[in-house]
Amino acid sequence: MIKKLFKSIFTHSFLIFMSIISLFPFLWLISTALKGNNENIFQYPPVIIPKYATFENFTGVWKKIPFLLYFLNSFIVAAFTVILNLIFSSLAAYPLARMNFKGKNIIFMLVLSTIMIPFQAIMLPIYLIVLKLHLVDSYGIINGYLGLILPFAVNAFGIFLMRQAFLSIPKEMEEAAFIDGCSIFNIWLKILIPMSSPTLAVLAIFTFIGSWGEFLWPSIVLTNKTLYTLPVGVNELQGIFSANWRYIASGSIISIIPIIIFFVIMQKYFVSGQNEGAVKG
Amino acid sequence: MNTFYKKHIPYLFLLPAFIFLIIFFFLPFFETLIISFKDYSNDIYTPVFAGFDNYKALFKSHEFYISLLNTFLFLGMVVPVLAFVPLITAIFINQKIRGISLYKVLIYLPVIVSIVVVAIAFKWIYADEGIFNYIVSIFGGKSIGWLTDTHFALLSVALVTIYKGIGYYMIIYLSALMSVPKELYEAAKTDGANLFIEHLTVTIPQIMPTIALVVTMSSISALKVFAEIYVMTKGGPLNSTKTIVYYIYERAFENLDLSAASSASVVLLAIILVFSVINITFFENKRYKL
Numbered sequence: 001m002i003k004k005l006f007k008s009i010f011t012h013s014f015l016i017f018m019s020i021i022s023l024f025p026f027l028w029l030i031s032t033a034l035k036g037n038n039e040n041i042f043q044y045p046p047v048i049i050p051k052y053a054t055f056e057n058f059t060g061v062w063k064k065i066p067f068l069l070y071f072l073n074s075f076i077v078a079a080f081t082v083i084l085n086l087i088f089s090s091l092a093a094y095p096l097a098r099m100n101f102k103g104k105n106i107i108f109m110l111v112l113s114t115i116m117i118p119f120q121a122i123m124l125p126i127y128l129i130v131l132k133l134h135l136v137d138s139y140g141i142i143n144g145y146l147g148l149i150l151p152f153a154v155n156a157f158g159i160f161l162m163r164q165a166f167l168s169i170p171k172e173m174e175e176a177a178f179i180d181g182c183s184i185f186n187i188w189l190k191i192l193i194p195m196s197s198p199t200l201a202v203l204a205i206f207t208f209i210g211s212w213g214e215f216l217w218p219s220i221v222l223t224n225k226t227l228y229t230l231p232v233g234v235n236e237l238q239g240i241f242s243a244n245w246r247y248i249a250s251g252s253i254i255s256i257i258p259i260i261i262f263f264v265i266m267q268k269y270f271v272s273g274q275n276e277g278a279v280k281g
Numbered sequence: 282m283n284t285f286y287k288k289h290i291p292y293l294f295l296l297p298a299f300i301f302l303i304i305f306f307f308l309p310f311f312e313t314l315i316i317s318f319k320d321y322s323n324d325i326y327t328p329v330f331a332g333f334d335n336y337k338a339l340f341k342s343h344e345f346y347i348s349l350l351n352t353f354l355f356l357g358m359v360v361p362v363l364a365f366v367p368l369i370t371a372i373f374i375n376q377k378i379r380g381i382s383l384y385k386v387l388i389y390l391p392v393i394v395s396i397v398v399v400a401i402a403f404k405w406i407y408a409d410e411g412i413f414n415y416i417v418s419i420f421g422g423k424s425i426g427w428l429t430d431t432h433f434a435l436l437s438v439a440l441v442t443i444y445k446g447i448g449y450y451m452i453i454y455l456s457a458l459m460s461v462p463k464e465l466y467e468a469a470k471t472d473g474a475n476l477f478i479e480h481l482t483v484t485i486p487q488i489m490p491t492i493a494l495v496v497t498m499s500s501i502s503a504l505k506v507f508a509e510i511y512v513m514t515k516g517g518p519l520n521s522t523k524t525i526v527y528y529i530y531e532r533a534f535e536n537l538d539l540s541a542a543s544s545a546s547v548v549l550l551a552i553i554l555v556f557s558v559i560n561i562t563f564f565e566n567k568r569y570k571l
Contacts, residue, residue, distance in 0.1 A: 019387040025402035042410040092298035095291035114306045116557035120526045121546040124533040125309035154301040213395045215508045231397040252398045263393045271385040
């Protein structure tokens with residue numbers, strides 16, 4: 001009994017310690033953001049709970065930085081990236097899971113090989129291609145969005161994930177539907193897609209998170225501030241407010257609110273251990 | 282089954298995805314190779330074939346060597362910690378005690394927050410008069426330039442990468458731990474093993490493939506590190522945090538030196554290829570039923 005209690009205390013102390021490490025950088029940002037100008041943010045020993053908590057930094061940075069615009073841009077880019085990934089992955093996964101055709105193995109190897117090509121090693125030619133296709137913001141807002149979305153419209157992991165989902169659906173369903181006169185496209189749309197909706201949800205959520213957090217590509221292609229996504233906009237805070245850590249901290253905290261809400265709602269998809277981090281860019 | 286679709290049908294389903302794979306993967310891949318053999322120095326619009334000159338220049342460049350060295354140093358700092366700490370955390374989490382889902386959510390939180398915000402938060406923690414230096418001063422140490430001292434900068438960046446990765450790999454370990462047969466632990470218990478011995482003799486051998494998976498995955502992502510460095514140090518001080526991707530980024534988008542950027546990209550491709558092949562042949566094939 002005492003041994004069990006001791007073990008439980010030990011487990012909880014370790015996990016509380018890990019949770020505090022996990023939360024600390026954000027708590028420290030919030031603490032700094034809540035300190036007004038009359039409070040020294042460089043004070044030793046550091047004070048976590050502000051003496052005179054104020055929201056003036058939040059309102060100040062909100063007035064100067066168009067966060068709603070950044071949210072909107074990030075959302076548009078992430079939403080369309082998700083939609084295209086879901087459509088293209090599930091289309092391509094169908095023949096790979098179910099049909100026999102010439103060149104299947106070669107096509108499969110080609111898809112597999114893209115997993116081994118890191119984006120960072122081919123980003124320069126991708127940039128040159130995007131320029132040639134006029135998919136940059138200097139040609140207009142729509143072109144700018146397309147330049148952010150299209151390079152990430154297909155991901156081999158998505159194709160494999162959907163293929164795996166289709167493989168687990170019994171073939172008899174499709175055969176029965178075919179005998180009833182259903183076309184191949186309708187079998188895909190009305191049987192395979194609905195039956196693999198849990199996998200589609202996983203793919204959607206992880207693609208969304210990946211796109212929402214993407215920093216390297218938008219910071220390369222974007223020149224027009226009205227198209228800035230959140231990570232690019234937040235990184236700019238450092239330049240705009242140079243040493244004003246109250247504002248930088250406030251802006252950083254504002255920027256993570258939407259994704260935290262999303263995470264809290266969708267948490268079971270992330271931490272259940274069933275999807276073991278299905279997709280990672 | 283084979284008879285109820287026409288011959289062209291499979292290709293129609295594959296077509297949309299392949300248009301994008303060709304434009305944004307295969308074309309750029311071959312173009313990287315081609316550019317790496319061309320010389321753009323006279324005229325950027327009419328490059329000439331240069332043989333292996335770009336590679337020769339690359340391997341003569343001191344800066345490139347430093348980037349390569351930093352990349353592997355970084356890998357050496359990050360990978361062992363990310364193979365070990367998430368495993369320990371997952372072992373603690375994989376028990377029937379109260380508050381498990383709350384712990385999981387809190388420890389996973391850094392994974393979903395943008396790396397830019399995490400890097401900014403750490404920049405503030407690393408500040409000259411920041412929290413870390415306060416802790417150092419408690420122990421009577423002198424203030425450390427976490428991001429401005431060449432001896433510390435790479436380690437400071439590595440800590441951020443580790444911090445952001447713990448939750449991610451913890452979940453991967455957790456799903457492996459859940460599939461370890463319970464009988465094995467009971468057998469160990471009847472043999473009189475304590476908790477530590479139990480995990481050493483049962484858990485570790487059982488999840489060895491997952492440990493190896495985490496090692497290759499975290500190696501690949503360490504080789505690709507960029508955002509942390511861009512936000513916190515821009516490769517400085519004195520190139521001490523310049524990694525290979527940062528080197529490519531600088532050559533490509535700041536110096537417009539396409540030849541150097543592409544030949545360095547090919548080197549990066551080759552290095553990552555080794556890890557990817559190991560990863561796919563031994564681990565991912567089971568995960569995605571390849």
